[in-house]
Amino acid sequence: MEKVKEFTLLDFEDVRLFVNGEWVTAASNSYFTLTNPSTGEVVTKIPRGGKVEAKDAIEAASQAFQSWSKLSAYERAEYLLKLRDLMFEHEEELAAIMSTEMGKAFTEARGEVKYAASFLTWYAEEARRIYGETIPASVPNKRLTVIKQPVGVIAAITPWNFPLAMMTRKLGPALAAGCTGVVKPASQSPLSALAFAKLVEKAGIPNGVVNIVAGATREISDEIFENPIVKKISFTGSTEVGKTLVEKSAPQLKKLALELGGHAPFIVFEDADLEKAAEGALASKFRNAGQTCVCANRIYVHENVREEFTNILVDKVKSLKVGNSIDETTQIGPLVNKEGVKKVEEHVSDAVAKGAVVLHGGKALGEEGCFYEPTVLGNVTKDMLIMNEETFGPVAPITTFHSEEEVIKEANDTIYGLAAYLYTSNISRAVRVSESLNFGVIGLNDGLPGTAQAPFGGMNQSGYGREGGHQGIRDYLEEKFISLSL
Structure with a gap:
């Protein structure tokens, strides 16, 4: 030790x-x-x-x-x-x-x-x-x-x-x-x-x-x-x-x-601070190796900033250090057990088979532990398992959207309603979208909204x-x- x-x-x-x-x-x-x-x-x-x-x-x-x-x-x-x-x-x-x-x-x-x-x-x-x-x-x-x-x-x-x-x-x-x-x-x-x-x-x-x-x-x-x-x-x-x-x-x-359970959408509008949004996505998605009920499970990026945001996020993910959890320099530890690794592998394999592109990571690591590479997927579509089920692992799936109305509808299209995130610099949009998302916790330009002094809980089947x-x-x-x- x-x-x-x-x-x-x-x-x-x-x-x-x-x-x-x-x-x-x-x-x-x-x-x-x-x-x-x-x-x-x-x-x-x-x-x-x-x-x-x-x-x-x-x-x-x-x-x-x-x-x-x-x-x-x-x-x-x-x-x-x-x-x-x-x-x-x-x-x-x-x-x-x-x-x-x-x-x-x-x-x-x-x-x-x-x-x-x-x-x-x-x-x-x-x-x-x-x-x-x-x-x-x-x-x-x-x-x-x-x-x-x-x-x-x-x-x-x-x-x-x-x-x-x-x-x-x-x-x-x-x-x-x-x-x-x-x-x-x-x-x-x-x-x-x-x-x-x-x-x-x-x-x-x-x-x-x-x-x-x-x-x-x-x-x-x-x-x-x-x-x-x-x-x-x-x-x-x-x-x-x-x-x-x-x-x-x-x-x-x-x-x-x-x-x-949760299946949190993470929405990045075209007017968002992309650096801050990528930091928020990194914190939300990869905390505890993606094993949180409020982590970003579906990342929706406006089509006009998809490439720029994706590049920033991938660069940040590449810098994450995977290793023995007790090591102070480790940022991504193992998944809790082999079953957790298998579920992540299933979600990634299904996504790739249906046309997703692995932009970074995409595989389990080592023989003894339960490690999975921090992963970013592009070209993700709604029919993939990862967009419909909680992954509980370090995989960030990115898809695009065209309009505010479209992304609100997609974000709310789930049985869950625990947490949702949105990044924008437009105050009117921030209010509109926050009020329209059917989730109990909203991270508005904030990837880590949980705190002792605020209520935490879900809507719908969360x-x-x-x-x-x-x-x-x-x-x-x-x-x-x-x-x-x-």
Whole structure:
């Protein structure tokens, strides 16, 4: 390990789950292995938690809720800030763990630690702003008020591509509101969540407030959705799985927030600053090796500037360094696994077979890891897989458009609606197009719009609910109306 010679947060020889403030193995006495996608080497083995551990965690969270929910907003905020400070203190190790288990370039992983910590900062502040209401009564002998209370025990099912940030984006508002919970991390990146649990322990957060159960996805998910103690679930993942979870939530009408798949258009108008647009495309498309739900999947460039923009982007892509994720000079790490590489290969092969031109890249790299060259495709057309499915890899497909009306129609021609990007120097066009795009997040001359203080979420089949901003705490609260007759 180049960056961190030894891990102090976790003993990789004895990794355990975190339930009710204790480090436990799985009742099944079974494990799953975690592989470094940069090298193909086994990192460690993880206890395969299941229904037993999920139930224990839910019950622990329920018990802890009785006292945690009674703390003042200021007391809960202090715990969140302690946790935030510990994340900064252990920033290098958290980044190295993330980079090792799922292949995020180390410098990006370090940035994610900061991003994850920002949600704790923000919601420590928002905890103090959970305001109620006094409503004018229609008769003089009544007083009408609305108070907000935490929903109870929540569950967070987090993705592998942002293992820390997606967890704090869910846990931050939950804990601030007074909820307690269970986190089910993705099997590709459980170590980040378990390292975070070590910080929960160090921060002195009471037992049972935060529980981490990795392992058998189906068993854990079934317990979360079937157990009536769990009142709200936040899930980040694919649209297909999200639809299944909607069905599973129906019998108990559980609160559900879904941040699902995306297929983001990236529009470059003829009046755009092409250098800035290319920088934005590079940041959006190739961050985390293209493995983000908001990355640019369809790049639409006005026909008058296609050649100039393409040349600028290709030159920038050529400079990207691919390598072992733990190396600080690496800009593009591996894909998370071999299946990810196969999907990228399928999309590129299909595009080339249908007439696309490989302007740079276009092939997998090496034998041991899961690397794919940063790739730019030209002459892309609507009938290609890459223009209709989320690629989740470092491939930028470029197509052209003729008019504003045409590109808006093409951009909106998708079942998804998570993020969209447009570059223009015309303020009127910027407003018109931003309002016309059917997406929950708009990057206007901005390739990286995500931030803790703003709401994040999708439209259409990209899910519902919002995380981040003051909006992100709403679903963790119930509004209770009290009518007092004097």
